[in-house]
Amino acid sequence: MSALSDKVALVTGGGQGLGAAICRRLATDGAQVIVTDIQAETADACAKSICADNGMATPMTCDISKTGDVSKLVQDLRSRFGKIDILVNNAGILSAAKWADLDEADFDRNVAVNLKGPYLMTKMLLPLIRPTGQGAIVNMSSTFAFDHVSSFGLYSAIKSAIASFTVSLAKEEARYGIRVNAVAPGSIDTEMNQSLKDNSKMMDRVMALTPLRRLGLPDEIAAAVAFLSSDESSYITGQIVRVSGGYINPY
Numbered sequence: 686m687s688a689l690s691d692k693v694a695l696v697t698g699g700g701q702g703l704g705a706a707i708c709r710r711l712a713t714d715g716a717q718v719i720v721t722d723i724q725a726e727t728a729d730a731c732a733k734s735i736c737a738d739n740g741m742a743t744p745m746t747c748d749i750s751k752t753g754d755v756s757k758l759v760q761d762l763r764s765r766f767g768k769i770d771i772l773v774n775n776a777g778i779l780s781a782a783k784w785a786d787l788d789e790a791d792f793d794r795n796v797a798v799n800l801k802g803p804y805l806m807t808k809m810l811l812p813l814i815r816p817t818g819q820g821a822i823v824n825m826s827s828t829f830a831f832d833h834v835s836s837f838g839l840y841s842a843i844k845s846a847i848a849s850f851t852v853s854l855a856k857e858e859a860r861y862g863i864r865v866n867a868v869a870p871g872s873i874d875t876e877m878n879q880s881l882k883d884n885s886k887m888m889d890r891v892m893a894l895t896p897l898r899r900l901g902l903p904d905e906i907a908a909a910v911a912f913l914s915s916d917e918s919s920y921i922t923g924q925i926v927r928v929s930g931g932y933i934n935p936y
């Protein structure tokens with residue numbers, strides 16, 4: 686029997702990058718995976734490739750920042766699956782700007798997707814997770830949550846909030862057998878880091894602060910998420926697990 690047999694797992698932002706790697710890994714471990722994304726085509730493609738490899742996956746489109754979208758998704762999930770065992774709040778966006786230059790629309794959009802989205806998904810899915818008696822929620826924070834990097838102030842602030850959300854939610858939901866943890870990736874080789882990869886000076890700086898001297902791989906984040914989703918981590922809750930090649934920010 687695989688580690689996640691009989692589990693239903695939902696991953697937000699599952700169409701590409703870390704989300705797609707997480708979907709593939711959870712399916713490999715035996716879960717029935719719901720691949721949600723704001724982009725229908727990438728969610729479809731990810732689910733198709735999992736099914737082609739004999740995994741179980743269903744694509745569903747949802748903008749996690751919109752109450753109406755999330756509420757419709759939850760209704761569909763209730764009738765089609767009846768329960769959710771694992772929720773991975775992965776979807777996120779990244780905007781770089783100094784606070785003085787950050788415009789209000791960008792501020793609102795980042796808060797809506799990166800903070801309100803996980804809140805809406807969690808609040809509305811808890812009624813499907815609690816009855817399982819052993820749910821797992823994994824949030825996606827970042828090493829920037831602790832580093833407060835210049836020009837990424839809003840992103841850092843929100844990822845700190847996700848870390849805090851993780852710990853308080855873990856305390857609140859423990860009575861329902863739900864464990865809540867977060868992964869804090871360092872710099873991982875995905876589209877989100879294209880501008881870093883294109884900037885050799887910046888890349889040298891990041892590598893100088895990364896003892897393992899390389900970008901992480903999406904599969905290395907997926908492995909941590911799979912562990913935190915499974916019974917292998919049954920006594921771990923309220924933790925923020927850095928998966929960052931030892932990245933240390935000196936500022």
Ligand SMILES: NC(=O)c1ccc[n+]([C@@H]2O[C@H](COP(=O)([O-])OP(=O)(O)OC[C@H]3O[C@@H](n4cnc5c(N)ncnc54)[C@H](O)[C@@H]3O)[C@@H](O)[C@H]2O)c1
Nearest residue numbers: 698701702703723748749775776777827870872873875877
């Ligand atoms: N890549 C990294 O190095 C890194 C490091 C630390 C943290 N993270 C975090 O990991 C998560 C995934 O990052 P990634 O690198 O895979 O990013 P990515 O940009 O490659 O993928 C993000 C996915 O989220 C989806 N998405 C965006 N807005 C959405 C919305 N409103 N509703 C639903 N889906 C939406 C996108 O369509 C996309 O498929 C993010 O939360 C990010 O902040 C990434």
